[in-house]
Amino acid sequence: MKTICFFNTAKAWGGGEKWHLEVSQYLNDRGFSVFVIAHPDSVLAAKLSKTNIPFQTIALGNLSFLNPVKRVIVKKTLAKRQLETIVMNLSSDVKIAGPIAKQLGVKRIIYRRGSAIPIKNNRLNRYLFKNVLTEILANSLATKKTINQKNPTLFPKDKITVIHNGIAIPDNLNRISWDNKKHFTLINLGRLEYQKNQTFLIDVAKQLEDRKVEFKMIIGGEGRLRKDLEQKISEFNLRETISMAGFIDNPMEFLKQGDIFLLPSHWEGFGYVLAEAGLCGLPSVAFNISSNPEVIKQNKTGVLTPPNDVDAFVEAILKLSENKEDLIEKGKAAREYIINHFDKAKKLKEIEGYLLHG
Template sequence: MHNICFFNTAKAWGGGEKWHLEISTYLHQKGYPVFVFAHVESELFKRLKLNNVPCEGICISNFSFLNPFQHQSLTTKLRSLKVSTIIMNLSRDVKIAGPCAKKAGIKRIIYRRGSAIPIKNSILNRYYFRNVLTDVLANSEATKKTINSNNHNLFKKDKITVIYNGIETTSIKKAKEQPLFTIVNLGRLEYQKNQLFLIELAAELKQRNLHFKLIIGGEGSLRNKLEELIKKLNVANQVSLPGFIEKPLEFINKADVFVLPSFWEGFGYVLAEAALCKKPIVAFNISSNPEIILDNKSGYLTEIGDVNKFADRIEFLYHNKNIREQMGNAGFEHIIQNFDKKTQLQKIEDYIIHE
């Protein structure tokens, strides 16, 4: 039997957690022996239990890899599960679960890399990538490029595989038109997602006398700073922060335009969802965004941090409903052709089980 272990100790819910939930559930439902380690207080752990996926709640810190007792406990557990493949999520997961997997005799030790940030050329990283990991699974070509960007010899290129996240490509009914031109963003309220930029954008659009509503969905540590900046720039009537969004597609479907000002993305899943909803997108020309957004065809890619150019694109779409519709249709077709969930799930299954 091919026993598969997923190891994800993130407490917050994000793209990596969504991936681990979907893949572990998919393989479990197909009859493969699957076991998932997840943070005991995480949304991932709650959803795994709801999906009846075999799992165990754990609590790992950035320094757990220095704890010999946690090493011994995890190694023993992996041996007892007779794991043949382990897929890890965070760099801290690699630090503790990687060596334990090697001690337990696991044949394939995979780091699923979901963030297009260059890996530091540190002594520890060189050790893990050269002596522990057997494979790296990247969620975009942009992510793949960052693996060896600081050290060309960090990891063998032929052992880095790119498989895009999949998305349910069913057609979504067009939502009722909103009273005001509606700009939507969705993501964790954290530094990476850069929603502070959107408050500055709202102030710029207000100064241009556009009548609009900007809705920023999500929850996180930036909430207080966002609320303070909303008051400071006097855009409380234009911007709302509804919190965590239970049904993202329904939320995105309210938009006239979807925006994403992230500093980096591994695979912008929410961009694929916005395209599936036939929404034109404005985002920065960074990371994997050009792999999902067709510039000047399904949306616009602007220079990072340029509020005026970003606002120019929004203002153009504000005045051109027909262009919004054309871009939405182009984005939808791109997602259908390249990111179909069934196709991507089969690729993942083949990669994990049959390679």
């Protein structure tokens, strides 16, 4: 039986790593031959060690493709397997594993692209996309659009497939009852990094405080921005209003504390957390950028605002918060939309069909 290799050497845990773990586990459980390569210091490797999925760790970085020793290690690792397909996660994975997979005669060399950032039109990328990659699997229409944004002929559009991320639909997920809530709660969850733009939420909270709105804000996640966020919260005297919850192991349990989910990301390949919030029955307020309109239906399951417009963002929150019945209805609509469009079981079957049958 030919093997599918999932090649993901990211250290941090994010949507791409979750996808590689879940898809490889699903296919492995279905009896297909899979193999995963991960970074030894990664969350993915730690999670793989608790499964029955065959995997190997290799320490790679962005410039490893220039290191002959690293290339030999990767080539020997891949050559041991009868690979028909390789699915790569990072651009650095593509740089080193893509050409080696081609040398080894791997039939399908797939870049699973999960970031809605335009691909640079440089010589190396032109070589990789025109001569090495056979297909691209994108996680959103927005991601697909950015692939050829800087070079319309970089990659054939008919070789780019879009399959949205799936989300597990629990049998029973109850929100905290409105009547039992002590505070109207605005909630956010994500890595504390520039992309996620949580500093914007502190400006939003400051304006809400200035307008005498009674609320609490909870920001979940860890990352490099934590100290900067805590400093800004102190400077604005918002320590009683905003709480930093740290790393969240169970997103669903965390999100159902909220009344409105807030996502001020500068970009999203696929706003997985928007889907999680919708499944919890929360309407969302987010920027009208990248893939957000694929997850939020404007004024039906949430509100999309111009990017980095504090006034518009605050007005959207106020409009939702002032009508309890409308808020609840939008939350119900969000849940229904996520169940109908992003059911994980259906998405895994779709991915299986794509990987096994082309």
